[in-house]
Amino acid sequence: MQTLNVDYGTTTGDFYGGSSGMLYGLGDEGSPTDAILDGARVQVTSQKPADGLQHPSADVLAVENQFFNNGGEELVVNLQDWYPDWSYNGGKRPGDTRSYKLDVDPNDAQYGTYTDNAPNDRWDFDEVLEVVMNKILANTSHPDNIVFMPFNEPDGGNWYASGDNASADIYKQFLTDWNDAYATIQKVWNQYKSGEKTNVNGVKPTADHALIAGPGDSVWRANRTKALLESSKAANTLPDVIVWHELGNGSLKNYRSHYNQYRSFEQELGITPRAINISEFGELRDMSVPGQLIQWMSMFESTKVQAQTAYWNYAGNLNDNMARANSANGGWWLYKWYGDLRGTQTVKVTSEHPDSVDNLQGVAAIDTKNRKATVLYGGANDATKIGANIPVTVHMTGLDQSVFGESVDVQVRENAYTGPDGVAATPRVVNVLSDQKLVNGTLDVTTTSIDRYAGYQLVVTPHQDVATSLDNAENGRSLQAIEAEDTTLSDGAKAYTKSDNTGSWGNFMFSGNGDVGNFKNGAKMTWNVDVPADGAYRLQLITAPAGFPGVNHVYVDGKSVGDLNVPAELALKEAAKWKYRGSAEIVLDGLTKGKHAITVEATDLDNESDKLLLYQVSRGDGTPVDQVTYPASDMRLDSGAVLAYDGNGTNGFANLNGGRADVFAHAWEAGYQNVTIAYNAAKGAHFVLSVNGQSAATVTAQSDGAQTSIVRVAFSEGINQLTLSGAAGVRVASVTTARASESDSKAIRFEAEDAQLSGGAKVQKDDASDASGKSFVAGLGNQFVTNESGKAGYGDQTRVEADANHVPTVAQNNKGTMTVTGVPAGAYNMVVRFSNDAFIGSHSYNPQVVDLGLQVREGDQEIARGSFRYTYTEKHFMNRSVTVTTHGGALTLGNWDEVGSRKAAVSWGVAPNVDSITFYPITDGNVIDSVSGVTVSGEGVSADGKASLKVGETLSLNASVTPDSVADKTVQWTSSDEQVATVDEHGVVKGVKAGTVTITATSVADSSRSGSVEVTVAEDSEQKPSGGDGDNNGEQTGKPDGNTGGQTSDSDAGADSGNNQKHMPLTGAAVAAVAGVAVLLAGAGLLLKRLRSRS
Missing domain, CATH: 2.60.120.260 (Galactose-binding domain-like)
Structure with missing residues (x-):
C-alpha cells in the first residue's frame, strides 16, 4: 500500500498549466490535427524562426495560427535555429565574415541571403538576428505572444562552453553578446511597434518590449546564471523568461533545489521574479509514459513554471505523446487530463517519496465553480522497479462541505502505457464510489495501480444524478494485459531483460523491464487468458518491427482467426530500431467465457514485442460495439458552461448556458458512430452538435425533462472533438459513443x-x-x-x-x-x-x-x-x-x-x-430522439381514457409513441387483471368476465413511458344458451384465448381495428434491432427513470 496525501484545505495558487510544453511539438499547420492539439492543451512550444534551416519543418509562422486557435498561449522561437548545422555554425562563435542582404523587403526571396568572405564591420550573428526578427514581425499575426530566445545551449557545444565557470573569457564574451543581441531584438521590435516597418497582416506589437528568454543552458548552471542576472540587471537587459534544461532522470531528484537556488539569486539581487521555462525535460524513457510524465508535471506545476518535453525524435507528434496520424497514446491522455485543469486552483500534494526518481507523485486541483476536485497521479513503484498491482490510497483532507455537501461521488480512470506510437483507447473507469459520506472533510480512495507506467485521474464531485459504471465485464468494457515476456514462448522466441531505468537518455521505456525478441518465422508467444464473459474482444500487441510493415498470425485455441497488421515504426537511427513501439489490433469475435490460448506467430517481419492487451468490445448479447460513456463531469466546459448542482434532478449535468462542452472521443477506426446525448431541457430547446469543427446536427428537445437524442456521425480514426453548444437550460448528463458500422456502406x-x-x-x-x-x-x-x-x-x-x-x-x-x-x-x-x-x-x-x-x-x-x-x-x-x-x-x-x-x-x-x-x-439519417410519451386510443375510448365492452367482445386499441423522431415505436401491451380482460400483442382487448381493468401500452425503448385506458367489462344479458331453447340453460362464458400480452408498434394495427393500420407480430430481426436501440438508449450513462422521478 502506498499513500498520496492531498490537502484541499491548502491551495497553492492558480493552476499554471506550463508543464504541457513541447520543443518542436508541432510540425506544420495540421500536424498534429486540431483535435489532438486542442485536446492536449499545449500551453507553450518552441519552434524554429521563419525560414530557419536547422530542421526542415516546424516553422513558427506555419504553426502559429493553429497553435493559438487550439489553446496555445506562448510561442518561443529558438533564433539560432536559423543555422542549418548542429552544433550551430560548426560549434564556433561566428565572427565578421559575411554580409547579409538587408536592404529589401523581408518577404523578398533575396532578403537574408549572404555573401561569404565579405566582412562589413558587423558581427554576423547580429545580422542573423535582424533577419529573423524582421521575417517574423513582418508576417506574424501574434507578435505579443512570441518569446524570442537568442541562444540555445550556449554552455555546451554552441559557442560559449565553459562548464559552470562564469569567470572564463568565453563566458564574459557571452555576457557582451547577450547585451548586443538584446538590443538588436528590441530595435527591430520597436520599428514594427512604431509603424516604421509594417506587417503584412496589419498587426502591430503592443507590448512594452519584446519578450526575451535565456540563458538557455543545457543543464542548471548556478554560477553562469547568477552572473547573467548581475550583468543584465546592470545593463537593463534582464531576460523576461529564465531558461535551462532538466534532461536526466537525476532531475527528478534535483530540480527543486535548482529552482530554489535560482529564486534565492533573485532575492539576493533584488530582481523581480522572472517567469521560468525548463525548455527541455525528460528522456526517451519518459515520453508517452503516463506514470513517468506525471512525476515531472508534479514538480513543475508545484513551482509554477513552464516546461517543455525534449525533442528526441521528429517534429509534429508532441514529442512522442500522440500516436499515428490522429490517435492518442498514454502520454496524450495525461496531457488532456492536465489541460482540463485550466481555470482551477492547485492544492498541496505530499508524496511519501519526495524528490526521488521513479516514484508515486501527483497534481491536485479544486474547481469551486464546477464543484469538482481532481487528482492526477501515477508512478507507484516497488523493489522490482515494475510496480505491478500496488494499492494506492489517495488520502484527501480539507474537502469543503459548503462545496461538496455531505456526500460525494468519486470516479477513478486508468490510463495504461501503450508505447510511443501505440494507440491508447479512452481511459477506463476502474473505481467508483457513489453517495460516499465525508467525515470532517476527509476521504480515502484506494485503487490498485496496474503498474508504475500507468497514470490515474481521480474526480470528486457532490453526489450526482448521473450514474457512472465501472468499465468491467458486466458492462462490456473489461481490459486484461500481460507482459510479452510473461507469455509462453516457443519455436525460437526469446525473452530479454532490460535495465529498469533503460540506461540513458537515448533508450526507450520497456514495460515490465523486458520484451520478446528473436521473433522470426514460426516463433510463437501464447497467452493463456481467462476470458471474463462471452463477447467480442480486441487483441492489441505493443510491438516494433525494423521500419517496415508486415503481419503476425493469430490463433485462438489452435484455430487461425486472422492476422495482426503490424505497422512500420521509426527505425532511422540505432536507438529506435525495434524500440519505437507502436500497436497492432485484431478483433476476436465470439470468445466464450473461460480459459483460452491466444497465440501470436511470427512471420519474416522480425518484430520485438513489449506487451499484449485484451479489450472487451461488447458483451456479445446484441449490445453496441465499443460503447463508451463520457459523463458531464469529464467534459471540458468553456464560455459559460458549468456543472449544475441545484437539486432539481440534474445534479452533475453540464448547463450549456450559452457556452460549450467538449468531449474528446476515441475511435479505433474511421466510420460511423452513434452519438447519444442524454440531457434535460424544456420542450423546444435546442443545441448544436459539432464534430471536429463541422456542425453535424441541431438537436431540439421533443419533451420537457430528461430525454436522449442520437446522432449518427462519421468519426475520424483516433481522437474526435465533439462539441455541444446551446443556451441556458439545456443540461447535458452524458455523451455515449458506439460503433455503427452498418452505415459505413453509405x-x-x-x-x-x-x-x-x-x-x-x-x-x-x-x-x-x-x-x-x-x-x-x-x-x-x-x-x-x-x-x-x-x-x-x-x-x-x-x-x-x-x-x-x-x-x-x-x-x-x-x-x-x-x-x-x-x-x-x-x-x-x-x-x-x-x-x-x-x-x-x-x-x-x-x-x-x-x-x-x-x-x-x-x-x-x-x-x-x-x-x-x-x-x-x-x-x-x-x-x-x-x-x-x-x-x-x-x-x-x-x-x-x-x-x-x-x-x-x-x-x-x-x-x-x-x-x-x-x-x-458527416451524418447518416436524422436525429433519433427518446420517447416522450405514449397515448392509447381506439374506437369507443372516451376523452378521459375509458372504454367498455361485454364479455366475449373485443376492442382494438392503438398506441401512438411520440415524438415522430423516435426510432423504435414498439410497445408492450399488458392487462392489470387477465381474469377480467386480456390483450394481445396487437392491442386487441377481449372481455373475459365482468369487472374493471387497466390496459397499458409501455414503450419498449423506454419502459418508464407508457399510456393506458380503463376498460369496464359487463355481462352480456342477451347471450343464447349453447344447448337448447331456454334463456338460462347452458350459458357459454368467455374464456381467455391464451394471449395475455404482447408487443406492437404504433404503425401496426389489426384488420378489425377500424383504421388503416396493419397488425404484424414483432419477431426475428426486428426484435434484435429493437433490442439494440433500447440497449443503446439505456447505455447513455443516465438512469432515465430515476431522473424523471426527480424532474
Missing part, C-alpha cells in the same frame, strides 16, 4: 489507382506494402529528387536531395494530380489512406522528416487541405481525415503550393502517396 470509396491520373502521378505496385491491392499512387504535386542512403533493414532510407542549407531539390515541371467523380454535393469526412517517406538532410539525433501537403480542388477552387505526417516508409499507410464540403463536381487532388516560401514543408508542393480516399457523409 461511404463512397475510391482506390487511388482507379482515379484519373495526370502529370507525374503514377500507379506504383509494391507487394511488400500494406496498401490495399498492393498498389498506390505516387507523384502527386511536385516531386522531390531523392537518393538512397543508410543501412538496409533500418526502414525506408529515401533521403531528399538537398543543398548544404537543407533546401530540397524539387521537380516542378510535371505536377501530378488525381481526379475522382461521383461524390454528391454535401459535407464529408474525407479519409485519405496515405504514406510519406520524405526526410531532408541529417542531424545528430533528430530524424529530419517532413510533413507533406494534399489539397482538394473542385474546379479552380480549393475546398480542403491537410498535412500528412511521416509514415516511416512509403510501404506503410496511415489514415488521416480532412473535412470537405463539395458541390457535386469532379474533385482533383494534388499539391499546388508555391515552391520557395518554405514557411512549412508542405509548401514545397509535394503530396503524399495515396492508397485510397473514402468520403463519409
Whole structure:
C-alpha cells in the first residue's frame, strides 16, 4: 500500500498549466490535427524562426495560427535555429565574415541571403538576428505572444562552453553578446511597434518590449546564471523568461533545489521574479509514459513554471505523446487530463517519496465553480522497479462541505502505457464510489495501480444524478494485459531483460523491464487468458518491427482467426530500431467465457514485442460495439458552461448556458458512430452538435425533462472533438459513443489507382506494402529528387536531395494530380489512406522528416487541405481525415503550393502517396430522439381514457409513441387483471368476465413511458344458451384465448381495428434491432427513470 496525501484545505495558487510544453511539438499547420492539439492543451512550444534551416519543418509562422486557435498561449522561437548545422555554425562563435542582404523587403526571396568572405564591420550573428526578427514581425499575426530566445545551449557545444565557470573569457564574451543581441531584438521590435516597418497582416506589437528568454543552458548552471542576472540587471537587459534544461532522470531528484537556488539569486539581487521555462525535460524513457510524465508535471506545476518535453525524435507528434496520424497514446491522455485543469486552483500534494526518481507523485486541483476536485497521479513503484498491482490510497483532507455537501461521488480512470506510437483507447473507469459520506472533510480512495507506467485521474464531485459504471465485464468494457515476456514462448522466441531505468537518455521505456525478441518465422508467444464473459474482444500487441510493415498470425485455441497488421515504426537511427513501439489490433469475435490460448506467430517481419492487451468490445448479447460513456463531469466546459448542482434532478449535468462542452472521443477506426446525448431541457430547446469543427446536427428537445437524442456521425480514426453548444437550460448528463458500422456502406470509396491520373502521378505496385491491392499512387504535386542512403533493414532510407542549407531539390515541371467523380454535393469526412517517406538532410539525433501537403480542388477552387505526417516508409499507410464540403463536381487532388516560401514543408508542393480516399457523409439519417410519451386510443375510448365492452367482445386499441423522431415505436401491451380482460400483442382487448381493468401500452425503448385506458367489462344479458331453447340453460362464458400480452408498434394495427393500420407480430430481426436501440438508449450513462422521478 502506498499513500498520496492531498490537502484541499491548502491551495497553492492558480493552476499554471506550463508543464504541457513541447520543443518542436508541432510540425506544420495540421500536424498534429486540431483535435489532438486542442485536446492536449499545449500551453507553450518552441519552434524554429521563419525560414530557419536547422530542421526542415516546424516553422513558427506555419504553426502559429493553429497553435493559438487550439489553446496555445506562448510561442518561443529558438533564433539560432536559423543555422542549418548542429552544433550551430560548426560549434564556433561566428565572427565578421559575411554580409547579409538587408536592404529589401523581408518577404523578398533575396532578403537574408549572404555573401561569404565579405566582412562589413558587423558581427554576423547580429545580422542573423535582424533577419529573423524582421521575417517574423513582418508576417506574424501574434507578435505579443512570441518569446524570442537568442541562444540555445550556449554552455555546451554552441559557442560559449565553459562548464559552470562564469569567470572564463568565453563566458564574459557571452555576457557582451547577450547585451548586443538584446538590443538588436528590441530595435527591430520597436520599428514594427512604431509603424516604421509594417506587417503584412496589419498587426502591430503592443507590448512594452519584446519578450526575451535565456540563458538557455543545457543543464542548471548556478554560477553562469547568477552572473547573467548581475550583468543584465546592470545593463537593463534582464531576460523576461529564465531558461535551462532538466534532461536526466537525476532531475527528478534535483530540480527543486535548482529552482530554489535560482529564486534565492533573485532575492539576493533584488530582481523581480522572472517567469521560468525548463525548455527541455525528460528522456526517451519518459515520453508517452503516463506514470513517468506525471512525476515531472508534479514538480513543475508545484513551482509554477513552464516546461517543455525534449525533442528526441521528429517534429509534429508532441514529442512522442500522440500516436499515428490522429490517435492518442498514454502520454496524450495525461496531457488532456492536465489541460482540463485550466481555470482551477492547485492544492498541496505530499508524496511519501519526495524528490526521488521513479516514484508515486501527483497534481491536485479544486474547481469551486464546477464543484469538482481532481487528482492526477501515477508512478507507484516497488523493489522490482515494475510496480505491478500496488494499492494506492489517495488520502484527501480539507474537502469543503459548503462545496461538496455531505456526500460525494468519486470516479477513478486508468490510463495504461501503450508505447510511443501505440494507440491508447479512452481511459477506463476502474473505481467508483457513489453517495460516499465525508467525515470532517476527509476521504480515502484506494485503487490498485496496474503498474508504475500507468497514470490515474481521480474526480470528486457532490453526489450526482448521473450514474457512472465501472468499465468491467458486466458492462462490456473489461481490459486484461500481460507482459510479452510473461507469455509462453516457443519455436525460437526469446525473452530479454532490460535495465529498469533503460540506461540513458537515448533508450526507450520497456514495460515490465523486458520484451520478446528473436521473433522470426514460426516463433510463437501464447497467452493463456481467462476470458471474463462471452463477447467480442480486441487483441492489441505493443510491438516494433525494423521500419517496415508486415503481419503476425493469430490463433485462438489452435484455430487461425486472422492476422495482426503490424505497422512500420521509426527505425532511422540505432536507438529506435525495434524500440519505437507502436500497436497492432485484431478483433476476436465470439470468445466464450473461460480459459483460452491466444497465440501470436511470427512471420519474416522480425518484430520485438513489449506487451499484449485484451479489450472487451461488447458483451456479445446484441449490445453496441465499443460503447463508451463520457459523463458531464469529464467534459471540458468553456464560455459559460458549468456543472449544475441545484437539486432539481440534474445534479452533475453540464448547463450549456450559452457556452460549450467538449468531449474528446476515441475511435479505433474511421466510420460511423452513434452519438447519444442524454440531457434535460424544456420542450423546444435546442443545441448544436459539432464534430471536429463541422456542425453535424441541431438537436431540439421533443419533451420537457430528461430525454436522449442520437446522432449518427462519421468519426475520424483516433481522437474526435465533439462539441455541444446551446443556451441556458439545456443540461447535458452524458455523451455515449458506439460503433455503427452498418452505415459505413453509405461511404463512397475510391482506390487511388482507379482515379484519373495526370502529370507525374503514377500507379506504383509494391507487394511488400500494406496498401490495399498492393498498389498506390505516387507523384502527386511536385516531386522531390531523392537518393538512397543508410543501412538496409533500418526502414525506408529515401533521403531528399538537398543543398548544404537543407533546401530540397524539387521537380516542378510535371505536377501530378488525381481526379475522382461521383461524390454528391454535401459535407464529408474525407479519409485519405496515405504514406510519406520524405526526410531532408541529417542531424545528430533528430530524424529530419517532413510533413507533406494534399489539397482538394473542385474546379479552380480549393475546398480542403491537410498535412500528412511521416509514415516511416512509403510501404506503410496511415489514415488521416480532412473535412470537405463539395458541390457535386469532379474533385482533383494534388499539391499546388508555391515552391520557395518554405514557411512549412508542405509548401514545397509535394503530396503524399495515396492508397485510397473514402468520403463519409458527416451524418447518416436524422436525429433519433427518446420517447416522450405514449397515448392509447381506439374506437369507443372516451376523452378521459375509458372504454367498455361485454364479455366475449373485443376492442382494438392503438398506441401512438411520440415524438415522430423516435426510432423504435414498439410497445408492450399488458392487462392489470387477465381474469377480467386480456390483450394481445396487437392491442386487441377481449372481455373475459365482468369487472374493471387497466390496459397499458409501455414503450419498449423506454419502459418508464407508457399510456393506458380503463376498460369496464359487463355481462352480456342477451347471450343464447349453447344447448337448447331456454334463456338460462347452458350459458357459454368467455374464456381467455391464451394471449395475455404482447408487443406492437404504433404503425401496426389489426384488420378489425377500424383504421388503416396493419397488425404484424414483432419477431426475428426486428426484435434484435429493437433490442439494440433500447440497449443503446439505456447505455447513455443516465438512469432515465430515476431522473424523471426527480424532474
